[in-house]
Amino acid sequence: MDKMDDDHKPTDEQRACPDGNGELTLDGSVPVVQITNLQTRFGRTVVHQDVNLAIEQGEIMSIVGGSGTGKTVLLRQMLGLERPTRGCVRIFGEDISEANAEHLQQLRNHWGMLFQQGALYSALTVFDNIAQPMRELRTLPADVVRDAVLLKMNMVGLGPEHVNKMPADLSGGMIKRVALARALALEPQLLFLDEPTAGLDPDLSESFVALIKSLHRELNLTVVMVTHDLDTLFALSTRIAVLAEKHVIAIGPTREVIKVDHPFIKEFFLGDRGKRALEALDEKRLDEKHKE
């Protein structure tokens, strides 16, 4: 952990973190992600103030908010890439800013992250990118790794003909798929998605949403997602948390959140774009019902 400057001195309030048992709790008896009284400051700008958020096992939680409201910062704080000024972030019941190196590594093997640009290792092939987290364990035999990589690729809809390609030769949609396969390599229980459909055309983005949905069902994942895309948001989320004015102003299922009377929510969800997306969602639901 890097040292914080004077401005960010840990205070007693940080200790206000409710004591955990110092162990990963994977059975869902505690929220998978629990954020309490979190505050983030950059210099004099306060980004988050008293943010509280609990994400339960098995749900798909979307975090939305205008630009600059610190959605991605919050996501990075959950991953331990950034440290909140105050407050605590618990993942699987473990305080990530206090966890020792061994626990942190266990934690990291239990979550996967899909970065906005994929963040594939540009010097490695698709195969090596996906195999890398498995090889990092240093215990799995090569044939198991090989088959597991092919299986992961199969899960995200990539055929074995792509294994020897380099990330630079892939299209945007394929990069996302490979990155998702890599994020899923160690069978995580918790998956973080940063703008999963940004930069994909509507067709691709729809199939990607369907992919995440099916994987969520199949692998019993908890998904935390930051997104701007209303279609993705409505199609995937079981709950939505809205960040505005430094707080979580609303949290709950989509239908309840859009009823909240707040200028940002009105503008974001009930503008033309939002209405269109909602209508499309309703139509799709009806279609599905008809089919059944």
Next chain:
Amino acid sequence: MPSPPAPSLNVSPEVVTASGTWQVHALANRSTVNAVQAALKQLQGKKVRWDLSGIQALDHIGAQMLWNAWDKQRPADLKLADGHDEFFKRLEGASNLELPRQRTHRLTSVMKLGFAVMGFFEHLLGFVKLIGQVTQDIFRFARNPMRGPWREISANIYHAGFEALGITALVGFLIGVVLSFLSAQQLRTFGGDIYLVNLLGMSIIRELGPLLAAILVAGRSGSAITAQLGVMRVTEELDAMLVMGISHGFRLILPKVIALAISLPLLVIWTDAMALIGGMVSAKIELNLSSRYFIQKLPDAVPLANYMIGLGKGVVFGTLIALVSCHFGLRIKPNTESLGHGTTTSVVTAITVVILADAVFAIVFNGVGY
């Protein structure tokens, strides 16, 4: 963290019972994996019944280990715990996936040599093209100087020239001190102390000053140019420039070539001066040779032609360094490895080319300036 019960296999002659957690996190322990693998290997191909109902938790990687032991077929008699069937269904669906064979070329040493020679000529061709392009751009610049890339030239002179003053001064001074110190000891043995000025003056002004400055600039600015162009390739900035109709040659390469051709001779003068000052200080301490004598003697000892040759070297070396680093910078492919490799090759080649050019200078001007 309470460690989950390790995956284990219990083999009785007829039935294999598996229990524990068959998940990747439990498989992160080497001895567990080895034990399981050994047990599975013994069972491979044997007809036994499999009872997996004792497995508490399973994931695809754990299932894969079992699946591989079954030769990728579902055994006839398989008992599974609730919900674990899905994993094997998934594996069954994906079991016919084969890794495509990677085509590897086995090269004989003759073929390798051939490729190396071809690669060399390809680089040479690219380099000649680059020189041609820069020449064209220089004419374009000369025809219409007002529309030239003045701002870029000035920025490059600042970065490659002004910012290098510190390091060249330090290195020049130290080399001057060392050279003077060592030569003084040798000269004193046969009483030729006063020839120290000739020795230092000739070697530094004609040879060492230009070479030192060039090597430092090749390391500093050469690598920076290659890396800059390489990152611009990675981030598609080069393509963006082309799309806007801004030519790489005119706006990126020409300014760098001109800037280095201007700043390297100036750095040569600076390095010369610093190295001579270093030599002078050392001579004062070691031989008690006065600074006044040193400075007075210098113009007699070193004809002006040598100074001009040194400056000429500066111009040529600067141009070569800029051209070589641009050449390699533009060839970088959009991945991190290529960036590192390209930068290394660029610096090594630039230094080699500078030394080669230095040898050419030595031959061409072998009768001049004595």
